[in-house]
Amino acid sequence: MTGHIAAPDLWFARTEDEVRRLQAIARLAHRFAERAARHDEEASFPHDNIQDLRDLGYVRWTVPRAFGGDEIPLYTMLLCQEELARGDGSTALAIGWHVGMMLNLRFSHAFPPEVYEEVCRSVVQRGSLINSCATEPATGSPSRGGRPQTTATRVEGGWRITGRKTFSTLSPALDWILVTAGIDGSEDVGEFLVRGADVEIIETWNVMGMRATGSHDIVLRDVFVPDVHLIARMAPGQRSARNQDGGGWMLHIPACYLGIARAARDAAVHYAATYQPNSLSHPIAELPHIQDKLGQMELKLLSARTLMYDLARRYDEASPEQRPKLRPQLGAVKTLATNAAVEVVDLAMRVVGARSLWKDMVFERLYRDVRAGLHNPPMDDVVLTMLARHALAEVKARVEAPWEEA
Numbered sequence: 001m002t003g004h005i006a007a008p009d010l011w012f013a014r015t016e017d018e019v020r021r022l023q024a025i026a027r028l029a030h031r032f033a034e035r036a037a038r039h040d041e042e043a044s045f046p047h048d049n050i051q052d053l054r055d056l057g058y059v060r061w062t063v064p065r066a067f068g069g070d071e072i073p074l075y076t077m078l079l080c081q082e083e084l085a086r087g088d089g090s091t092a093l094a095i096g097w098h099v100g101m102m103l104n105l106r107f108s109h110a111f112p113p114e115v116y117e118e119v120c121r122s123v124v125q126r127g128s129l130i131n132s133c134a135t136e137p138a139t140g141s142p143s144r145g146g147r148p149q150t151t152a153t154r155v156e157g158g159w160r161i162t163g164r165k166t167f168s169t170l171s172p173a174l175d176w177i178l179v180t181a182g183i184d185g186s187e188d189v190g191e192f193l194v195r196g197a198d199v200e201i202i203e204t205w206n207v208m209g210m211r212a213t214g215s216h217d218i219v220l221r222d223v224f225v226p227d228v229h230l231i232a233r234m235a236p237g238q239r240s241a242r243n244q245d246g247g248g249w250m251l252h253i254p255a256c257y258l259g260i261a262r263a264a265r266d267a268a269v270h271y272a273a274t275y276q277p278n279s280l281s282h283p284i285a286e287l288p289h290i291q292d293k294l295g296q297m298e299l300k301l302l303s304a305r306t307l308m309y310d311l312a313r314r315y316d317e318a319s320p321e322q323r324p325k326l327r328p329q330l331g332a333v334k335t336l337a338t339n340a341a342v343e344v345v346d347l348a349m350r351v352v353g354a355r356s357l358w359k360d361m362v363f364e365r366l367y368r369d370v371r372a373g374l375h376n377p378p379m380d381d382v383v384l385t386m387l388a389r390h391a392l393a394e395v396k397a398r399v400e401a402p403w404e405e406a
């Protein structure tokens, strides 16, 4: 039993275009929900789902119109990502890195123009996919600033790169991979665009949740990268150009985990409305303690989703100079949403009771999947520090601001 409700929730859709896209995505999500248990059990990569997304054209929706894409805003991308995750979290997270990165490159202009055009055209014409693979065992989360052990050595016309990346989501389908590497003979770190065909995938992804994301290790052995594919060269502590857009695209992460939580919410509400043990003359949905839990779930989802879509709208409307200033609030969305999502799945299982533990129901998979959100960036402690620093700076600025009488 998938427990998946086919019809999408249109509460946050603003335009006819968004409704139309959401409905198309919801049809695929329903299909993905039927495949999800098998991919989860086998830890197999959902090539079938990715092909369906290519066939719909979804992989090019965040690409600029100038290169044949649909140029959808962040807000619309999140509607689609959340809906996909309601069907299958793994597929949503995997494709989310691709559509998110294409949005990130559109806003940050981080790639040299000819490389950007080459990547965009490959997405539009062949359905090519991209992700950034930066995590290594020795660095842990790259957001902490550790130097990669992957190394780039200067050779004629370019670079040779050797190293190993972990947590490389979408790896079985990647055509383009942005890897970080320490530049031999210097303190600098580079971001290099590597072709998927040039790396070896080592199938290490055997984990508790998000098992169908294909987040295997990738190994680079003396991979040649031409000069033009050195995208950024950063001195220690410096951010790459790609990181100077405020990171709105990374809201695909909270959207994914909210979608997973909504799947649990839908299934639990339906269960509560239809399950009537013979000790009761009505379904359990009428019991006060069940309604209390359902109400708590609604509160958590409504507040996290409202914050996410409000920030997405602000991000879309902001100027390129204003966008980086939204970083603390965008981080707040991630922390609020992923923690709320964990709590919602937990509450859903309490509503259903012991049947929620059964493998033939969706809850135990959602319970495993939703945990992964805690370990996607930005991490909670980083967000709380950012918010604290933002509060200190904001109050200081107002204290020092000249006061004008009304």
Ligand SMILES: Cc1cc2nc3c(=O)[nH]c(=O)nc-3n(C[C@H](O)[C@H](O)[C@H](O)COP(=O)(O)OP(=O)(O)OC[C@H]3O[C@@H](n4cnc5c(N)ncnc54)[C@H](O)[C@@H]3O)c2cc1C
Pocket (backbone or CB within 6 Å): 097, 131, 132, 133, 134, 135, 139, 140, 141, 142, 144, 166, 167, 168, 169, 170, 210, 213, 215, 372, 375, 376, 377, 379, 381
């Ligand atoms: C489903 C999934 C998909 C992913 N996909 C990708 C991907 O496509 N590409 C990619 O590059 N990565 C990906 N990642 C990796 C992710 O971005 C993190 O790098 C990874 O989860 C490790 O983060 P961590 O905090 O657990 O690890 P660590 O950084 O090793 O941290 C371990 C613990 O130590 C603490 N800690 C470590 N260093 C510090 C520090 N300097 N300051 C304070 N506390 C610290 C952490 O808070 C944590 O409690 C993915 C992860 C998951 C779970």
